[in-house]
Amino acid sequence: MARPVFGLRTRLLAALLLSSAVTLAVAALALLSPLEHRLRADGEATVFSAVAASRAELGDIGVNRATGLPDYNELAGAISLLRRRAGGAQVSVLDRRLATIYAPANQDLNVPDYYAQVRQALASHRGVHTLIGDELVVAEPMRIGDGGAVYGVVLVRRLQYVSSAVAVVRSAFIDAAAAGLAIALVLGIALTTTLLRRLERLRDAARELMQRGLDASLPLDRHRDEIGDLTRAFAGMQSRLRHQEQARKAFVATASHELRTPLASLDGTLELLEDDLSTARLDLDDARERTRRAREQSRRLSHLATDLLDLSRLEADVQVRREPVELGELCRAVAAEFERRAHEKRVELDVLAAPSPAWADCDPGAAARIVRILLDNAIDVAPGGSSIRMQPSTDGACAQTTVSDSGPGVPEQERARIFERFQRGSTTGARSGFGLGLAIGRELAVRMGGTLELLHTPENEKGARFVLRLPAARAGEST
Numbered sequence: 342m343a344r345p346v347f348g349l350r351t352r353l354l355a356a357l358l359l360s361s362a363v364t365l366a367v368a369a370l371a372l373l374s375p376l377e378h379r380l381r382a383d384g385e386a387t388v389f390s391a392v393a394a395s396r397a398e399l400g401d402i403g404v405n406r407a408t409g410l411p412d413y414n415e416l417a418g419a420i421s422l423l424r425r426r427a428g429g430a431q432v433s434v435l436d437r438r439l440a441t442i443y444a445p446a447n448q449d450l451n452v453p454d455y456y457a458q459v460r461q462a463l464a465s466h467r468g469v470h471t472l473i474g475d476e477l478v479v480a481e482p483m484r485i486g487d488g489g490a491v492y493g494v495v496l497v498r499r500l501q502y503v504s505s506a507v508a509v510v511r512s513a514f515i516d517a518a519a520a521g522l523a524i525a526l527v528l529g530i531a532l533t534t535t536l537l538r539r540l541e542r543l544r545d546a547a548r549e550l551m552q553r554g555l556d557a558s559l560p561l562d563r564h565r566d567e568i569g570d571l572t573r574a575f576a577g578m579q580s581r582l583r584h585q586e587q588a589r590k591a592f593v594a595t596a597s598h599e600l601r602t603p604l605a606s607l608d609g610t611l612e613l614l615e616d617d618l619s620t621a622r623l624d625l626d627d628a629r630e631r632t633r634r635a636r637e638q639s640r641r642l643s644h645l646a647t648d649l650l651d652l653s654r655l656e657a658d659v660q661v662r663r664e665p666v667e668l669g670e671l672c673r674a675v676a677a678e679f680e681r682r683a684h685e686k687r688v689e690l691d692v693l694a695a696p697s698p699a700w701a702d703c704d705p706g707a708a709a710r711i712v713r714i715l716l717d718n719a720i721d722v723a724p725g726g727s728s729i730r731m732q733p734s735t736d737g738a739c740a741q742t743t744v745s746d747s748g749p750g751v752p753e754q755e756r757a758r759i760f761e762r763f764q765r766g767s768t769t770g771a772r773s774g775f776g777l778g779l780a781i782g783r784e785l786a787v788r789m790g791g792t793l794e795l796l797h798t799p800e801n802e803k804g805a806r807f808v809l810r811l812p813a814a815r816a817g818e819s820t
């Protein structure tokens with residue numbers, strides 16, 4: 342199959358590159374502009390603090406009485422100190438008429454006109470500063486000499502180091518960004534290649550599963566990440582489905598076998614009867630016996646049909662009803678149905694009175710079906726003259742009923758198996774069955790949020806004791 346143009350790889354790589362590029366661009370904007378601003382601010386602060394520091398020294402300079410001008414040597418010394426403090430700024434001094442009384446030796450300033458600033462500073466008695474290109478020009482009115490006049494002191498500081506520092510950082514940033522993007526690209530390609538390879542393996546496995554069925558082999562992925570989890574979940578689903586498919590096949594095979602046996606027997610009996618009738622050599626006793634056997638087989642078939650119908654309903658996920666059901670009453674009703682059979686077997690059915698009504702929140706039909714299954718088994722195995730006890734009770738959270746008999750009990754090794762479909766134990770009593778009763782009962786109990794279990798019989802007692810537990814109905818519901 343052709344690879345899509347905008348496949349996962351292209352989209353992942355594009356997203357990776359885009360997010361890296363945007364991150365770097367935002368980082369550059371966030372870094373470079375404040376850096377430039379900060380360096381300029383630092384440069385300006387140096388000049389302003391130098392002016393403040395030199396103000397007193399300039400005020401102390403001696404004044405030539407004849408000319409009224411500050412002593413030149415002292416002025417040159419103070420200005421050279423001011424220049425050093427101001428980070429190498431060039432310093433000039435102008436008087437009120439804007440005549441230069443001090444200028445740096447190598448005046449190479451490219452300042453178009455700072456006279457206007459000096460004039461403004463002297464007129465307003467306040468410092469004036471401007472930034473012209475890379476040059477900071479500060480004009481300060483300062484008194485020079487003890488009792489001397491106020492002059493305009495001009496400091497010009499080149500801040501071109503700010504732009505060069507920013508340029509260096511910018512180019513380092515571009516290099517780092519290029520390297521970062523290249524690494525992101527390489528890592529992205531490597532990562533998407535492995536991820537896609539693993540996804541493709543999974544896709545191929547799914548296709549194989551589609552073509553070859555559940556026996557197709559799935560890839561092993563031991564990575565502890567989402568794709569690994571997906572592969573393992575996929576393998577789990579396959580094994581679950583395989584298991585269900587096996588169980589379904591086994592069920593169909595067993596069910597059809599169970600159906601065929603009574604049908605074949607019924608067919609044989611009816612054939613013999615037909616033969617007898619056609620030859621007119623009918624022995625009435627024989628015919629009666631054959632009809633009895635035929636009816637037995639047909640009852641067996643109808644019993645199996647009911648069980649299979651129950652199972653198919655359970656498999657079709659038919660919803661169970663929920664309503665308050667009093668288990669004592671339910672047990673008495675079911676016991677009444679078995680009265681005749683129990684009487685024939687000389688077995689007594691006792692429904693013990695519960696200390697308080699045992700209200701369960703369940704489907705009355707399903708709950709009665711479970712009690713019927715338990716009672717049916719118990720009557721089968723109970724010895725003549727014994728009694729079968731049904732004991733409903735409740736503990737608030739759950740309502741339950743136990744069904745105990747005095748039969749042979751269930752051997753330890755069969756305790757789990759008897760709840761499986763088509764599994765009969767060794768203590769089955771005289772009646773024939775299919776091993777479906779308890780399987781249906783347990784499934785129904787679970788559907789209603791309850792359980793069906795075989796309890797351990799106390800050492801000094803014999804027989805089997807089953808318990809059906811169901812969620813208790815809330816107080817308001819049971820009234």
Ligand SMILES: Nc1ncnc2c1ncn2[C@@H]1O[C@H](COP(=O)(O)OP(=O)(O)OP(=O)(O)O)[C@@H](O)[C@H]1O
Nearest residue numbers: 718750759765766767768774775776777778779805
């Ligand atoms: N009260 C009991 N005492 C001793 N063994 C029991 C009792 N109830 C069930 N069993 C054992 O559990 C097995 C499974 O019971 P289950 O009701 O599922 O099937 P069955 O009675 O054999 O057949 P079916 O109920 O389908 O007619 C029985 O064959 C029997 O060996």
Ligand SMILES: [Mg+2]
Nearest residue numbers: 718774778779
């Ligand atoms: Mg049974």
